[in-house]
Amino acid sequence: xxxxxxxxxxxxxxxxxxxxxxxxxxxxxxxxxxxxxxxxxxxxxxxxxxxxxxxxxxxxxxxxxxxxxxxxxxxxxxxxxxxxxxxxxxxxxxxxxxxxxxxxxxxxxxxxxx
Amino acid sequence: xxxxxxxxxxxxxxxxxxxxxxxxxxxxxxxxxxxxxxxxxxxxxxxxxxxxxxxxxxxxxxxxxxxxxxxxxxxxxxxxxxxxxxxxxxxxxxxxxxxxxxxxxxxxxxxxxxxxxxxxxxxxxxxxxxxx
Amino acid sequence: xxxxxxxxxxxxxxxxxxxxxxxxxxxxxxxxxxxxxxxxxxxxxxxxxxxxxxxxxxxxxxxxxxxxxxxxxxxxxxxxxxxxxxxxxxxxxxxxxxxxxxxxxxxxxxxxxxxxxxxxxxxxxxxxxxxxxxxxxxxxxxxxxxxxxxxxxxxxxxxxxxxxxxxxxxxxxxxxxxxxxxxxxxxxxxxxxxxxxxxxxxxxxxxxxxxxxxxxxxxxxxxxxxxxxxxxxxxxxxxxxxxxxxxxxxx
Numbered sequence: 459x460x461x462x463x464x465x466x467x468x469x470x471x472x473x474x475x476x477x478x479x480x481x482x483x484x485x486x487x488x489x490x491x492x493x494x495x496x497x498x499x500x501x502x503x504x505x506x507x508x509x510x511x512x513x514x515x516x517x518x519x520x521x522x523x524x525x526x527x528x529x530x531x532x533x534x535x536x537x538x539x540x541x542x543x544x545x546x547x548x549x550x551x552x553x554x555x556x557x558x559x560x561x562x563x564x565x566x567x568x569x570x571x572x
Numbered sequence: 573x574x575x576x577x578x579x580x581x582x583x584x585x586x587x588x589x590x591x592x593x594x595x596x597x598x599x600x601x602x603x604x605x606x607x608x609x610x611x612x613x614x615x616x617x618x619x620x621x622x623x624x625x626x627x628x629x630x631x632x633x634x635x636x637x638x639x640x641x642x643x644x645x646x647x648x649x650x651x652x653x654x655x656x657x658x659x660x661x662x663x664x665x666x667x668x669x670x671x672x673x674x675x676x677x678x679x680x681x682x683x684x685x686x687x688x689x690x691x692x693x694x695x696x697x698x699x700x701x702x703x704x
Numbered sequence: 705x706x707x708x709x710x711x712x713x714x715x716x717x718x719x720x721x722x723x724x725x726x727x728x729x730x731x732x733x734x735x736x737x738x739x740x741x742x743x744x745x746x747x748x749x750x751x752x753x754x755x756x757x758x759x760x761x762x763x764x765x766x767x768x769x770x771x772x773x774x775x776x777x778x779x780x781x782x783x784x785x786x787x788x789x790x791x792x793x794x795x796x797x798x799x800x801x802x803x804x805x806x807x808x809x810x811x812x813x814x815x816x817x818x819x820x821x822x823x824x825x826x827x828x829x830x831x832x833x834x835x836x837x838x839x840x841x842x843x844x845x846x847x848x849x850x851x852x853x854x855x856x857x858x859x860x861x862x863x864x865x866x867x868x869x870x871x872x873x874x875x876x877x878x879x880x881x882x883x884x885x886x887x888x889x890x891x892x893x894x895x896x897x898x899x900x901x902x903x904x905x906x907x908x909x910x911x912x913x914x915x916x917x918x919x920x921x922x923x924x925x926x927x928x929x930x931x932x933x934x935x936x937x938x939x940x941x942x943x944x945x946x947x948x949x950x951x952x953x954x955x
Contacts, residue, residue: 463903463904463905463909463942465905465909466903466909466935466938466939466941466942466943467939467942469909469935469939470939473664475606476653476657477657479606479650479653479654479657480650480653480654480657480658480688481654481687481688481691481692482691482692482695483606483609483650483653483654484647484650484651484654484692485691485692485695485696486650486695487609487643487646487647487650488647488696489695489696489699490616490634490643491634491640491643491644491646491647494696494699494700495699495700498699499631499634499635501620501624501627501628501631504620504627505620506702507702508617508620510702514617517613517617518617520610520613521610521611521613521614521617522610524606524607524609524610525607525610525611527603527606527607528603528604528606528607528610529607530603531600531603532603532604532607534600534912535597535600535601535603537870538597538600538866538867538870538912540583540584558610558611558614561614561618562610562614562617565614565617565618565621566617568621569617569621576720576805576811577720577721578720578803578804578805578811579718579720579725579726579803579804580803580804581726581800581801581804583801583866583869583870586866586869586870587866589776589800590776590777590916592914592915592916592919593866593914593916596912596914596915600912660913660915660932662929663913663915663926663928663929663932663933664932664933664935664936665933666933666936666937667848667933669844672844674847677929
């Protein structure tokens with residue numbers, strides 16, 4: 459039987475992104491924003507960190523899932539604010555998230571292969 | 573029987589009716605900042621890949637006054653997101669039972685907050701060790 | 705005993721044969737400390753304006769008939785007391801998000817129609833006759849659904865749910881909580897049938913977890929929890945269907 463709605467798939471991505479954003483988001487913003495430790499944003503330091511495949515993979519996955527998290531919430535908030543349901547609206551939201559995720563995966567792949 | 577004429581009220585400006593609705597919209601609005609932060613990270617990852625020149629541009633932007641203000645906003649948004657996320661998490665977890673012992677919503681909430689603290693500490697320690 | 709104090713009750717009025725738009729009418733009601741908002745309305749009907757229309761039955765928070773908005777909060781008017789509002793005025797309006805039939809009475813037809821869609825009754829795996837004896841259940845199994853079974857269909861959660869007001873086809877908090885109540889019952893085997901309705905945009909996916917439904921419930925039911933506990937199950941159901949059919953879904 460056909461699924462009645464694609465919503466469960468987007469909700470799963472939204473949930474995964476939300477969970478990841480809640481667990482590591484604040485700490486990551488602290489590290490890059492302060493920065494912590496003070497030399498964290500140096501070119502050599504960051505290149506060294508990204509050389510570890512897990513760091514590159516973690517960041518790539520985070521970027522993709524956070525984009526889907528944002529796309530899902532923004533779409534539903536627009537509906538909540540009274541924006542009429544139109545087929546192009548979810549296409550723009552989830553299409554944008556898909557494009558950003560593909561770009562993030564591409565960059566991640568380049569890092570991992572280096 | 574003739575159909576009764578009824579009056580349907582408008583939903584216009586429904587969030588003005590209760591503070592809880594505005595808190596809900598604030599919670600949803602954190603996603604805009606989270607999305608923008610993901611793009612900032614994507615830009616940083618790409619710039620770092622391209623070389624020192626591109627990375628310097630990204631770093632200058634991050635450390636500029638607007639960049640710092642954005643990071644402050646991002647910290648607030650991520651923190652508020654995390655706080656509300658873990659508060660609502662027990663609602664999505666099916667009730668668990670270990671024999672006669674029931675895992676309560678409070679327990680799930682506390683475990684989630686603990687996991688948040690643990691993950692944050694691990695990340696900061698790793699940064700302190702690996703990024704120096 | 706001191707003289708009864710006076711409180712101003714501002715009621716929404718709407719008589720479809722007479723009014724094009726609802727309006728508010730002020731009544732000065734003498735009240736004593738034990739008087740509920742419902743008793744204030746009854747005073748108005750008996751002494752000030754016999755045409756004021758509102759529903760009530762049990763006066764003890766069991767029947768779920770007397771729900772209305774009091775100063776913007778969905779409450780049962782029988783367990784809301786005038787003394788808590790004095791000296792401010794009390795604004796009494798029909799439950800939000802429902803069509804107004806007359807004054808404080810709303811049309812619940814949409815809710816009743818949606819309630820039927822989720823088959824809110826036990827669907828046993830095998831039919832039994834009285835000779836088979838009763839369905840047996842342990843106290844632990846009963847705990848799985850007992851909270852949600854306290855629902856009295858008072859519709860306060862619908863008046864607290866902006867998604868129900870925004871989306872005409874959304875099944876809403878109480879209907880989905882009751883569907884969960886039967887799904888969670890060990891004697892029931894109707895989960896797959898209810899999933900047809902629950903796993904849809906009008907079902908659990910219509911909920912964005914505003915969470916007010918659980919705050920206003922007078923019976924301690926947690927509709928927000930009942931709905932959202934079904935989201936992972938519904939997502940798994942979709943995944944299973946995708947794998948079985950091998951077809952992609954169309955938005």
